[in-house]
Amino acid sequence: MxxxxxxxxxxxxxxxxxxxxxxxxxxxxxxxxxxxxxxxxxxxxxxxxxxxxxxxxxxxxxxxxxxxxxxxxxxxxxxxxxxxxxxxxxxxxRSDRLLYQAKLALDEKARLKVVRKMYAMRFDEEPPAKRSVDQLRGIEGARVRKTYKLLAQRHGVAWKGRSYDPSQWDKSDLPNLCLSAATACLYGITEAAVLAAGYAPAVGFIHTGKPLSFVYDIADIFKFDSVVPIAFQIAARAPAQPERQVRLACRDHFRQSKLLGKIIPAIEEILTAGELEMPKPAPxxxxxxxxxxxxxxxxxxxx
Structure with a gap:
């Protein structure tokens, strides 16, 4: 044998x-x-x-x-x-990476360091000092809402806010329909990156309690530099098949930008910010x- x-x-x-x-x-x-x-x-x-x-x-x-x-x-x-x-x-x-991710998520100080790193990478600036995870989540949400509004104005799209019902996808207005289609594409490639790097999609730091919590955490860092502008561009054109147009545009962007190759190093950089020792891998x-x-x-x- x-x-x-x-x-x-x-x-x-x-x-x-x-x-x-x-x-x-x-x-x-x-x-x-x-x-x-x-x-x-x-x-x-x-x-x-x-x-x-x-x-x-x-x-x-x-x-x-x-x-x-x-x-x-x-x-x-x-x-x-x-x-x-x-x-x-x-x-x-890779059990060592899963254990490391879980250890970071369960350690209050380490989790806050990871969340602060995510904030810094997303907004290209350091987060306010002495803020909890919940407080940073609130600050982040306010900035995101403002960014949606600014992008809608830039592309001449009527914007009433981010609102959708996953169980009634087709009832969303055009901008929200395009955004939902675009973020679904980003979640797909981000989940692939998380799995390829050996981590668990469900063990998140900002998002928690969902099967894709960590996917949402990582995708949020990239979405305003990738799929969200695409969604507003297509919503402004009001095509007959907006979801399909969004999907094709995201596909082309992922290939041209080689986004997958950028996500995995970012995951490693983010988790390293937790400053806990990585368990040694099995032989x-x-x-x-x-x-x-x-x-x-x-x-x-x-x-």
């Missing part, structure tokens, strides 16, 4: 590989992507931290088993990550580092 494969250190891996319109299988002990013409593109085993599987991709049982053995995360997403449908072992089953796990994103399309290249 062959000895078990040992995962390659994450710092030595390529970050993300997006695959579309291909079948992932195993050949000679390595991942292989087979396109519709039968052309095979080999991916060195264990050299990928995360495989992002876009529409039109199929995965064999052997490939899924190999991914589990070498600690490669499989994530089923929409185009460019605008939706997240399912994932394999989060972060290659069969390695530290996470996320370099450049890459992609494979129909014939092994992104178009």
């Amino acid at each position: 062959l000895p078990p494969l040992k995962p390659i250190a994450m710092k030595e891996r390529i970050s993300m590989l997006f695959i579309e319109y291909g079948e992932i299988d195993v050949l000679d002990g390595a991942f292989v992507v087979i396109d519709k013409t039968g052309v095979r593109t080999q991916i060195p085993v264990g050299s990928i931290a995360c495989l992002m599987l876009e529409p039109g991709t199929r995965v064999s049982h052997r490939a899924a088993a190999l991914a589990a053995r070498v600690g490669t995360l499989l994530v089923w997403v929409g185009e460019a990550g605008v939706r997240l449908y399912a994932s394999g072992q989060p972060g290659g089953a 069969d796990t390695q530290p996470v580092a996320i370099p450049e994103e890459k992609g494979l399309g129909d014939a092994g290249h992104r178009h």
Whole structure:
């Protein structure tokens, strides 16, 4: 019997590989992507931290088993990550990172440091001194409301405030419909980043008690520099299919800006602000580092 494969250190891996319109299988002990013409593109085993599987991709049982053995995360997403449908072992089953995140969230002083770091990164300035998490949440909410108003004025959109009912999506006014569609796209790619980095989407610091609390925390840092302006731009045009237009625009923005590659380092920077010691990983796990994103399309290249 062959000895078990040992995962390659994450710092030595390529970050993300997006695959579309291909079948992932195993050949000679390595991942292989087979396109519709039968052309095979080999991916060195264990050299990928995360495989992002876009529409039109199929995965064999052997490939899924190999991914589990070498600690490669499989994530089923929409185009460019605008939706997240399912994932394999989060972060290659990294319990040390989950424990570290939970420890930070449960330590009152550490949690406040993390929240202050999130505030600083979101608004590019230090938060007011001697404020609690609840107080910072209130200050943040007031600034967000003001930013929505300013963006609506800039794009000539009538704005009555952020208001929507998740159970009655279609009853929102046009700006809120576009914003909901845009933030849903951002949540998809952010959840993929959280999982790829080995953390738990539910363990948040500002947001709490939701399945995606940490996703909301991280997404909020990026949304006003990415999807929110897109939502107002499209609302100003009042297209026939606003949700679809928002989704396509977010997809293009994610690809052009390589947003996924920016989110994961930000997660690490934010949690480091908690100033607690990271638990040592188990012998069969390695530290996470996320370099450049890459992609494979129909014939092994992104178009």
